Amino acid sequence: MDFSAIWMSFLLTVVVAASGHFLYSGYRVRSRVNSLRKMGLQMPPWNWLTGHLTFFRAELANYPPNVLISVVMKDIAQKYFASTEMFYLDLWPMLPPTLWVGNAAASIEVNKRLNTKPEVYKGLFQPMTGGPSLLDTNGQEWKYWRGLMSPGFAPGYVMSKASEFIDSGDVFCEVLEKRAREGDVFQLEVVSMRFTLESIIKIALNLDLGHQRKVHPVPKALLAIMPWTTVGNPFEKLHPIRPFIVAHYNRIINYHMVPELEKCYAEYMANPSSKASQSIFTLALAAHSKNFPDKAPKGKNQKVDRTFMDIALFQIRMLLIAGHDTTTSILVYAYHILHKHPEAMARMREEHTRVFGPDLSQTSSILRKKSSTLNNTPYTLGVIKETMRMFPPGGAFRAGSADVHLLDRNGTQYPTGGCHVSVAHHTIHYSPNVYSDPEIFKPERWLDSGVENGGWRPFERGPRNCMGQDVAMLQLKVVLVLTARKFNITPAYEEWDELEVTKRSSGRNWSIANWIGGKKRFEKRDVNGDRAYQAENGGARPALGYPCRVELINQ
Numbered sequence: 001m002d003f004s005a006i007w008m009s010f011l012l013t014v015v016v017a018a019s020g021h022f023l024y025s026g027y028r029v030r031s032r033v034n035s036l037r038k039m040g041l042q043m044p045p046w047n048w049l050t051g052h053l054t055f056f057r058a059e060l061a062n063y064p065p066n067v068l069i070s071v072v073m074k075d076i077a078q079k080y081f082a083s084t085e086m087f088y089l090d091l092w093p094m095l096p097p098t099l100w101v102g103n104a105a106a107s108i109e110v111n112k113r114l115n116t117k118p119e120v121y122k123g124l125f126q127p128m129t130g131g132p133s134l135l136d137t138n139g140q141e142w143k144y145w146r147g148l149m150s151p152g153f154a155p156g157y158v159m160s161k162a163s164e165f166i167d168s169g170d171v172f173c174e175v176l177e178k179r180a181r182e183g184d185v186f187q188l189e190v191v192s193m194r195f196t197l198e199s200i201i202k203i204a205l206n207l208d209l210g211h212q213r214k215v216h217p218v219p220k221a222l223l224a225i226m227p228w229t230t231v232g233n234p235f236e237k238l239h240p241i242r243p244f245i246v247a248h249y250n251r252i253i254n255y256h257m258v259p260e261l262e263k264c265y266a267e268y269m270a271n272p273s274s275k276a277s278q279s280i281f282t283l284a285l286a287a288h289s290k291n292f293p294d295k296a297p298k299g300k301n302q303k304v305d306r307t308f309m310d311i312a313l314f315q316i317r318m319l320l321i322a323g324h325d326t327t328t329s330i331l332v333y334a335y336h337i338l339h340k341h342p343e344a345m346a347r348m349r350e351e352h353t354r355v356f357g358p359d360l361s362q363t364s365s366i367l368r369k370k371s372s373t374l375n376n377t378p379y380t381l382g383v384i385k386e387t388m389r390m391f392p393p394g395g396a397f398r399a400g401s402a403d404v405h406l407l408d409r410n411g412t413q414y415p416t417g418g419c420h421v422s423v424a425h426h427t428i429h430y431s432p433n434v435y436s437d438p439e440i441f442k443p444e445r446w447l448d449s450g451v452e453n454g455g456w457r458p459f460e461r462g463p464r465n466c467m468g469q470d471v472a473m474l475q476l477k478v479v480l481v482l483t484a485r486k487f488n489i490t491p492a493y494e495e496w497d498e499l500e501v502t503k504r505s506s507g508r509n510w511s512i513a514n515w516i517g518g519k520k521r522f523e524k525r526d527v528n529g530d531r532a533y534q535a536e537n538g539g540a541r542p543a544l545g546y547p548c549r550v551e552l553i554n555q
C-alpha cells in the first residue's frame with residue numbers, strides 16, 4: 001500500500017469513529033430526554049431528530065441574533081411554563097440537555113445539593129484564564145483555592161481598599177468630563193469596563209495599570225479572547241484560527257503578568273507582614289505557606305513554589321474575567337434604568353446631597369476619610385439591587401446527579417441525572433410569585449421588606465456563590481455616588497446607527513442564538529422596545545456597548 005492509501009484509510013477510520021461517537025452520544029441524550037418526556041414532565045414539543053431545536057428556533061425568531069439566552073428562557077418560561085417554573089430543554093448538540101429552574105425554592109435545593117460545575121465550563125473559561133481556576137474546578141482542588149483566596153475577599157480587607165476604588169472613580173469622572181466636553185457619542189460600556197478592570201487588578205495584585213488613561217495590553221488581550229469562547233456552539237472549537245488567536249493573546253497576557261506577579265512576590269518577601277503590600281495574591285500566598293511550611297519561601301531570594309505561581313496566575317486572570325464584565329454591565333444598566341426613571345434618579349441624588357453635602361468637589365475626600373459613609377445610602381443600594389434584579393448578568397450551570405430530584409411549584413419531582421441544571425436568574429427575578437410588579441423598576445422595594453428566600457440571586461447562593469460580591473457592591477456604590485450628581489447620561493442608539501457603526505460593532509458573534517433562528521433576526525434591533533437589551537458577547541452586555549452622550553450638570 002502506498003503512503004496516500006494509508007493516509008486515506010487512517011482519515012476514513014477517524015471520520016467513521018468520530019461520526020459513530022457523535023451519533024451514539026446523540027442517541028443517549030435523546031433517549032434520556034424521551035424517558036423524561038414519557039414521565040409527563042414539562043418540556044416543549046420534542047422529536048428524536050431535532051430534540052427541542054425546532055421549537056427553540058421558532059422562539060428565537062423574535063429576537064435579535066445576539067440576545068442573551070437567559071432573556072429568551074425567561075420569556076419561554078413565562079409563556080409556557082408559568083405554572084411549574086421548571087422545564088427541560090434538549091438543544092443537543094448545542095448544549096447538553098438542561099433542566100431550567102425558575103423556581104426560587106428549587107434553586108435553594110440546587111445550592112444545597114448540586115455544586116459541581118459541568119465539564120463545558122472548562123472549554124468556556126480556560127482559554128481566558130489559561131488553565132484551571134475557581135470558575136471551572138470542583139472538589140478538593142476548588143475548595144483549596146477558595147480557602148486560599150477568601151482572606152482577599154473578607155469584608156474588612158475589601159473596605160481597606162476603598163480608597164483605591166475612589167482613586168479609580170475619580171479618574172472615571174475625569175474620563176466622563178472629557179467626553180462631555182468633546183460632546184461625541186461613545187460606548188459607555190467601554191469606559192466603564194476600563195474602570196472595573198483597573199480597580200480589580202488593584203485589589204488582586206496591588207498594582208495600578210493606569211488602564212483608564214492608557215489602554216494596558218493585559219486587559220486588552222483578555223477582552224480580545226472573550227468573543228472566541230462563547231458557549232453554545234460546538235463548531236466554534238473547530239474554527240481553524242481559534243487556537244492561534246487564543247495562544248497569541250495568552251502569550252501577551254503571560255508576558256506582562258508573570259513579571260508583575262514576581263514583583264508582587266518580591267515585595268511580599270521583603271516584608272511579609274506589611275499591610276501596604278497586601279493583595280489577594282499575597283494573602284493567598286501567605287495562606288498557602290501556612291498550609292505547606294516546607295514549601296514556604298524562607299528568604300528574600302528563595303523562589304516561590306512554581307505550581308502555586310502557575311495556578312495563581314490562572315486565578316488572577318479568572319478574577320479579571322469574573323469581575324469586570326458583570327460589574328460593568330450593572331453599572332451601565334444602572335445609568336440606563338435611572339435615565340428611564342428620572343424620579344428615581346432625583347431621589348438618589350437627594351440622598352447623596354443629604355449624606356455628602358451639596359459641594360460635589362468634597363464627595364471623594366469625604367469618602368476617603370470615612371468610606372463607611374457609603375452605608376448611609378440605602379436608596380442607592382436599592383437602585384443597585386433592583387438593577388441587578390432586572391438585568392442579572394450571570395446564572396449558574398451545575399452538573400445534575402442521579403440522586404437529586406427537584407420539585408416544581410406543584411410538588412412534581414424532576415430528575416437531574418444525565419442533565420445539566422440551570423438556575424435561571426432572569427426567570428426567578430421576574431417571577432410574580434416572588435415580586436409584585438416584577439416588570440417595574442422599584443428601588444424602594446428594597447427599603448422595607450426582603451424578598452422570598454432565594455428570590456434575589458445575581459451573585460448566586462450557597463458554597464459556590466460569588467466571592468467578589470462585596471468588591472462589586474463597593475465599586476458600584478463609589479461610582480454612583482461620585483457620578484450621579486455630576487452627569488446626565490443619555491442613550492444615543494439612533495445616532496450610533498447613523499454613524500453606521502452599529503453594523504460593524506455587532507462584531508463577530510458565534511453564540512447559539514446567532515446560529516439558529518433565521519436571517520430575519522438580523523433586522524431586529526430591540527427586545528420589547530429596548531435597544532439596550534442584554535446581549536451575549538462572552539458575557540451579558542448591553543447591546544452595542546451602550547452608545548450614549550454625557551453632559552455635565554450645571555452646578
Ligand code: HEM
Pocket residue numbers: 134135146200319320322323324326327330393394395396397457458459460463464465466467468469471472
Ligand atoms: C455585579 C457583579 C457580579 C456579579 C453579578 C457576579 C455574579 C456571579 C455569579 C452568578 C457567580 C456564580 C457563577 C456560577 O455558579 O457558575 C459568580 C462567581 C464568582 N465570582 Fe462573581 N459576580 C460579580 C462580580 C465579581 C467580582 C468583582 C469578582 C472578583 C473580583 C467576582 C469573583 C467571582 C468568583 C471568584 C466566582 C467563583 C466562585 C466559586 O466558584 O467558588 N465576581 N459571580
